[in-house]
Amino acid sequence: MAVQPEGAPCWADAMFSDVEGAKSFYGDVLGWTFGESSSEYGNYTQAYADGKAVAAVVPPMPGQEGQSQWCLYLASADASATAAKIREHGGELLMEPMQVGEFGSMCLAREPSGAVFGVWQAGTHEGFETMGTPGAYAWCEVFTREPEKADAFFSAVFGYRQHRLEGEEMDFRLYDLGDRPLLGRLRMTDDFPPEVPSYVNVYFTVPDCDDAVAKATKLGAVLRSSPMTTPFGRFAALTDPQGADLSVIDVDTTEGEMPTTTEV
Missing domain, CATH: 3.10.180.10 (2,3-Dihydroxybiphenyl 1,2-Dioxygenase, domain 1)
Structure with a gap:
């Protein structure tokens, strides 16, 4: 790429x-x-x-x-x-x-x-050689308890435009540079244990979300959010056996209409 x-x-x-x-x-x-x-x-x-x-x-x-x-x-x-x-x-x-x-x-x-x-x-290493394919990077979200700080910072440093998802109960924004969304920003609620700091959650693509979750939990991962199907794909949140948080997503299994967004 x-x-x-x-x-x-x-x-x-x-x-x-x-x-x-x-x-x-x-x-x-x-x-x-x-x-x-x-x-x-x-x-x-x-x-x-x-x-x-x-x-x-x-x-x-x-x-x-x-x-x-x-x-x-x-x-x-x-x-x-x-x-x-x-x-x-x-x-x-x-x-x-x-x-x-x-x-x-x-x-x-x-x-x-x-x-x-x-x-x-x-330099010679240009980064991901593929994205959105099985095993590869799919998406990421900034999980933060202070979204106002994150929003101001990322827009100032990288020039992101921001869009708020409409009709959603959660406080979620998309950061983009005008052509496509690049990452999301989610306000952490009380569903997150208080000791969990703000972090960037990385999604990896899998051909079958449920199968990936079954393999991961069998190997000692903790399931943080059960598989759910959305307009973006079927995904689940996990913590691997050594404590690293990640999500897995099957981008081909979708349900519902894409939410509307408003630039902010």
């Missing part, structure tokens, strides 16, 4: 204390295969779906052991310039911009309401 436009989701990875366990879990649930780990880059190991790069897993760096979490990267033409915007608009840099060999440049940040995300400036 070509390099994604500024602000578009372009890559995802996660740190796992038990990398082999993660490879086994995601291999069974999402059908991933894995490349050779790169010792030069902290044993970073790329995952593939049908031979195309879709994500990566890596052991934690010293001092970063703990619960795993998927990190979504947003595309940037200049990671240093994006980092400056992040600071300017109240975000926190967790990792300063750094060059990753010939692959590209990156930084890690936390937006003002608490969700962590990455920024990726492509």
